[in-house]
Amino acid sequence: MEFKSGFAQSIESYLEYRDGMHYGGGGERKYLLSFDQYCAEHFPGENSLTKETVRSWFSSEIARGHRALENKATTIRMFARYLGPSSYILPMNFVPKVPQYVPYIMTDDELRALFFAADRLSMHRLTPFLDETIPFLLRFIYACGLRPGEALRLKVDDVDLKTGEVFIRNTKR
Template sequence: MSALGEALTQYITVRRALGTRLAEPANTLRQFVTFLEQEGSAHITTALALRWATARPGVQKATWGRRLSMVRKFAAWWSAFDPQTEVPPRHLVSSRHRRPRPHIYTEAQTQALMAAAAQCRSPTGLRALTYTTLIGLLAATGLRPGEALALDRSDVDLQNGILFIRETKFGKSRLVPIAATTRLALAHYAARRDALCPHPQTPAFLLSERGRRLAGSSVRRMFVRLSRAVGLRPANGSPRAGRGPRLQDFRHSFVTGRLVAWYRAGADVTRELPKLATYVGHTEVGLTYWYIEAVPELLMLATERQSGRADTGGAR
């Protein structure tokens, strides 16, 4: 078996150990490796990947894109071991919509965004307080932005440190325990909020300057302004949001941070992952496994863990 063939076998083993069935990609990638061997290439190149992906006539371009996407994931993983591997860039051919690669916020970036939010001006000062709290809450809990905005006062149990998330995505509700530091931050916000806005127009926990529930569109516009202020988006003067880190990426960062910490600590991630999936409200563990594929550092850690188990005969 060639080096690429052995690499593919390891790649499939790692991905399946992480809970991915990988039925179609496994067969498709074997065809790709056979093609490379026939071409006499010991390395993945963009030119060969594109030629192979588009070699099938009479199919939709989406099929070409899907084939190339499978190669891209394999190449991204193998490039960590083989520096001569080329990872085909995205959008070489049109394809179906894919989930955007998440931006993983560093601690410094989160702090910078909160500091920028604290500088927001408003007549009462409630805007700065609310946006600082919102960013901190998303970073600390991994809530979906819509879940945080939908919280009512009755959903936030500050005495026991529990958030009640009501019938959000997929129509499910769940209880979300929060850390002591998060509980104290929310308690501080609630006290200051009530002093600044004693007669709100809504039962919402997070209030706008006018005492109303925050609107998702307004929050997204404000976040673009904050992102530009700290350099996470280009300050081009355009009113359009453009591309860049999103509020949703705090959720991705939360999940990724937990997974990285578990891998580095030597924890049994397979056992811990269902707990994390329940905490963040995923309907199935496979949705949480997506983060391992989407974040190169996680896939590398997972590969190292799987390789270590293979070297010790699967012992844990």
């Protein structure tokens, strides 16, 4: 998608600047696209980063329950700094505090039960080798600390059986 608001040119040049420094990421583009669409709808023609524009967009993100608010706030702050001193910079305390996520750690008995159940799956009618693949994937994800998507994106070339190395693509960081 392309940028359409009064900020379109500034956003494009900012993203080129960030890409040139090898800092550009899909997240920034996505967040700025959301900002751009909001501005095109609610502030057509606006090309100055004002307090009203920024806070209005960010408040709408909060109200709609969107995630990654801290990342969005950082992106809009950096964009404001790029535009210069006349631009409004969202305060650090504007992002609502969310309770820290506490992961659930399975007990040894729960892990045994999970692997036991996976070993006894009978899905051979759906896809060949699925009965072998699911137990392996669960153990591989557990042993390597992978996210499910990281394991599912693996290609044959990503695994070196001689060295025991696995190349993980598109990780969170």
